[in-house]
Amino acid sequence: MTTLEAITIILATIGVLIMLISSYGVLRFPDVFMRMHAFSKAGTLGISCLILAAAVYYPEYLARMIVLVVLFFLTGPIATTAIARAALRASTPEDHLHLTINEMQDDGMIKKPRKRKKTG
Amino acid sequence: MISFDFLIDLLLGVLTVSLALGFIRLKRGPDVPNRTVAFDLITLHAVGMVALIAIRHQAPMLLDIALVAAVLGFLGTMLLARYLEESDEK
Numbered sequence: 001m002t003t004l005e006a007i008t009i010i011l012a013t014i015g016v017l018i019m020l021i022s023s024y025g026v027l028r029f030p031d032v033f034m035r036m037h038a039f040s041k042a043g044t045l046g047i048s049c050l051i052l053a054a055a056v057y058y059p060e061y062l063a064r065m066i067v068l069v070v071l072f073f074l075t076g077p078i079a080t081t082a083i084a085r086a087a088l089r090a091s092t093p094e095d096h097l098h099l100t101i102n103e104m105q106d107d108g109m110i111k112k113p114r115k116r117k118k119t120g
Numbered sequence: 121m122i123s124f125d126f127l128i129d130l131l132l133g134v135l136t137v138s139l140a141l142g143f144i145r146l147k148r149g150p151d152v153p154n155r156t157v158a159f160d161l162i163t164l165h166a167v168g169m170v171a172l173i174a175i176r177h178q179a180p181m182l183l184d185i186a187l188v189a190a191v192l193g194f195l196g197t198m199l200l201a202r203y204l205e206e207s208d209e210k
Contacts, residue, residue, distance in 0.1 A: 005124050008175065016131045016138070019168060023141040026161055032153050035145075039157055043164050051186070054171040058180040068187050071194075079160060079197040086204035087153035 008057045015049030018042055032087045040080040044072055128176045135172065139165045156200045163193025 001009075025038030048069045055065035142165060146158035167186045174182035 001121075001124055009124065009127050012128070012131050012172065012175070015168070016134050019165065020134060020138040020141075023138040023161060023165075026157060027141045027145050032151075032157065035154065035157050039161055043161060047164050047168055050168045050171050054175055054183060054186075057175050058183070061180055061183050064183065064187060068190060071187075071190060075194040079194055079201070082198055082201035083153060083156050083160070083204075086156075086201045089205055 004056060008053045011049050011053035011056060015046045015053065018046035018049065022046060033084065036080050036084060036087075040076055044076045047072060125176060128172060132169065132172050132176070135165060135169055139169075152200075152204060156197065156204070159200065160193065160197045163189065163196065167193070 019042070022039055022042035025042065026035045029035045029038055051065050051068055051072075055062045139162065142158050142161040146155055146162070149155045149158060167190050170182050170186040170189060174180055174186070
């Protein structure tokens with residue numbers, strides 16, 4: 001086993017273990033928001049370690065894999081924030097996790113979605 | 121001495137267990153946002169498994185498939201979230 005393969009194995013092991021912890025958190029936590037927290041941070045770190053392992057093993061694909069890691073770091077928070085907004089609108093939290101101050105209740109402070117211009 | 125391929129196969133097995141946990145959440149999530157989180161988790165696992173299979177079988181062309189799968193998973197998650205905001209799913 002060469003040094004390159006050893007580095008690949010170490011990075012891939014770290015990534016797979018972090019993804020396993022993330023999945024266990026998604027299965028175990030009691031609320032949608034805790035699940036999203038566990039999934040977003042840990043899942044992004046785990047998949048980045050796996051992709052960097054592949055990039056170490058195939059050096060000619062290094063630039064593409066770095067682009068993929070940057071894409072995950074950019075799109076992960078966007079997707080998680082979108083799911084959080086939708087979950088707050090569409091679901092009820094657990095009984096012991098009720099919000100006493102609802103920051104997103106409709107008091108006129110929320111930006112209404114823009115109406116589309118009628119074409120034609 | 122344990123071989124490199126055996127270790128990669130072992131990691132694929134552990135990742136399969138993790139994917140099974142995601143599918144359990146997909147089955148018993150009480151409402152649609154929980155299932156959306158599970159869907160996002162499953163797309164991440166698909167990207168990771170494609171990367172591991174590319175290392176295992178000496179096929180670096182599969183990494184392009186991983187890139188496309190990542191973009192498509194993000195688009196699917198955004199579509200589901202946007203649909204949930206507009207719908208009256210209580």
